[in-house]
Amino acid sequence: xxxxxSVGHRYDxxxxxxxxxxxxxxxxxxxxxxxxxxxxxxxxxxxxxxxPTSGRVLxxxxxxxxxxxxVRRRVGFVFTNPxxxxxxxxxxxxxxxxxxxxxxxxxxxxxxxxxxxxxHGLEGYADHPAHQLSGGQKQLLALxxxxxxxxxxxxxxxPTTLLDLRNTRRFAEILRGLRQQVLVVTHDxxxxxxxxxxxxxxxxxxxxDDAPAPAIRHYRDLVA
Amino acid sequence: xxxxxxxxPGTSPLHRTPAGPKLLGLMVFxxxxxxxxxxxxxxxxxxxxxxxxxxARPPWTRVWQVLRLLIVLAVLVGGLQLWLVGLxxxxxxxxxxxxALAAANLFTLTTRIxxxxxxxxxxxxxxxxxxxxxxxxxxxxGLTVQAVGTLAAIAGSVREAAVARGAGRSPTAFAVPFxxxxxxxxxxxxxxxxxxxxxxxxxxxDGDSGDTGDTGDTDGPxxxxxxxxxx
Numbered sequence: 001x002x003x004x005x006s007v008g009h010r011y012d013x014x015x016x017x018x019x020x021x022x023x024x025x026x027x028x029x030x031x032x033x034x035x036x037x038x039x040x041x042x043x044x045x046x047x048x049x050x051x052p053t054s055g056r057v058l059x060x061x062x063x064x065x066x067x068x069x070x071v072r073r074r075v076g077f078v079f080t081n082p083x084x085x086x087x088x089x090x091x092x093x094x095x096x097x098x099x100x101x102x103x104x105x106x107x108x109x110x111x112x113x114x115x116x117x118x119x120h121g122l123e124g125y126a127d128h129p130a131h132q133l134s135g136g137q138k139q140l141l142a143l144x145x146x147x148x149x150x151x152x153x154x155x156x157x158x159p160t161t162l163l164d165l166r167n168t169r170r171f172a173e174i175l176r177g178l179r180q181q182v183l184v185v186t187h188d189x190x191x192x193x194x195x196x197x198x199x200x201x202x203x204x205x206x207x208x209d210d211a212p213a214p215a216i217r218h219y220r221d222l223v224a
Numbered sequence: 225x226x227x228x229x230x231x232x233p234g235t236s237p238l239h240r241t242p243a244g245p246k247l248l249g250l251m252v253f254x255x256x257x258x259x260x261x262x263x264x265x266x267x268x269x270x271x272x273x274x275x276x277x278x279x280a281r282p283p284w285t286r287v288w289q290v291l292r293l294l295i296v297l298a299v300l301v302g303g304l305q306l307w308l309v310g311l312x313x314x315x316x317x318x319x320x321x322x323x324a325l326a327a328a329n330l331f332t333l334t335t336r337i338x339x340x341x342x343x344x345x346x347x348x349x350x351x352x353x354x355x356x357x358x359x360x361x362x363x364x365x366g367l368t369v370q371a372v373g374t375l376a377a378i379a380g381s382v383r384e385a386a387v388a389r390g391a392g393r394s395p396t397a398f399a400v401p402f403x404x405x406x407x408x409x410x411x412x413x414x415x416x417x418x419x420x421x422x423x424x425x426x427x428x429x430d431g432d433s434g435d436t437g438d439t440g441d442t443d444g445p446x447x448x449x450x451x452x453x454x455x
Contacts, residue, residue: 049415069424077419083377084412087370089230093338097366098420100359106342127233131373145420 001025008054016041018204026196031185033201043185046155047075076146078156082138091141092126098148116148136167154180160188189216232333238280243339250331257323266319273326282333290329341366378405
């Protein structure tokens, strides 16, 4: 459960978020809005990457500002660009890197990493140079790096922006099968069609909060 | 993409040697090469490095990549030295460079970065009591190796963009976007590492289990403290 309690955020005199209050218990929640509407900032607050300048955020009762480490163990985060999320040279090593704290033995860690890769469509890629994977495979690898930690919540900031249609569908398919609560920031409105709830932001405020169809309709009207 | 090559999977004795002793061996080898000052000894050192390649049997394309780089380097450095200080010092410098770089590359080819990181962490473990954090240094080693490939990729795409705009020869058309993209990459990498819990200290992780309750309303708004500062 993610809750925002009158959360505000400003950089100098520019207001990014203005008094946002939301309780998100749903399994799959989408955040949409124009560039600069504050949706990425809202998502980054879930694991303490950005701190509210007023109000507070709670993830399962924990405040990311106060208990960052505990929150980050519960929250996985997938960014837009997989190139900056992959920190190790091979796919297997990168997933194993996530497991450094939890799996002490190196051989066990490599085996576990290979399992996670296999479970998400990257079977046999453990020894493959990570930066020679296709864009879609890289994003799957970034996702594997997060899922290896078995978080309770997965936040994705425009995860399919750099992917082609096939890989976007594949990514959506994997998201659909996750036990994790998923919070997705996206411009890809199709991705949200079967979500439980979609929140529309505009100018740092929530302007619609509904089932996907009416929420997306509102967003389209906003642009028109 | 990466001029220094990266791990090439294999089962040779060199692949199976644990990373720690291998890294130590490499350090000793390079030290010896720096101390040795005569052509025959240095030629012998090059021979040892070459023997290493025969044992490890990395893919030929990877060996050729390195060889090409070494030849260019040898010709440039050797030519300059030959002109400045004469034949023998030139040979010494070139052989020294070739032996050290060939050995270092052999290490990269036969060792997973993951294993290097673990070996560095393990090796620096005893320094923990002096406030050194081995995990962070291990990660630093891994990221440094990675950075070579990343910067090469950024440089490649920036050069392409400059050429596409007809500014292939302009230094600023290269330097400005290169620096901007590198800095942006650094920002994104930092965020991604933070999201993966890097930089959350072990103390933090232990301390958190005790106070998972509601923090209460006494913490006012405009709270801008660093994570963990509450304790």
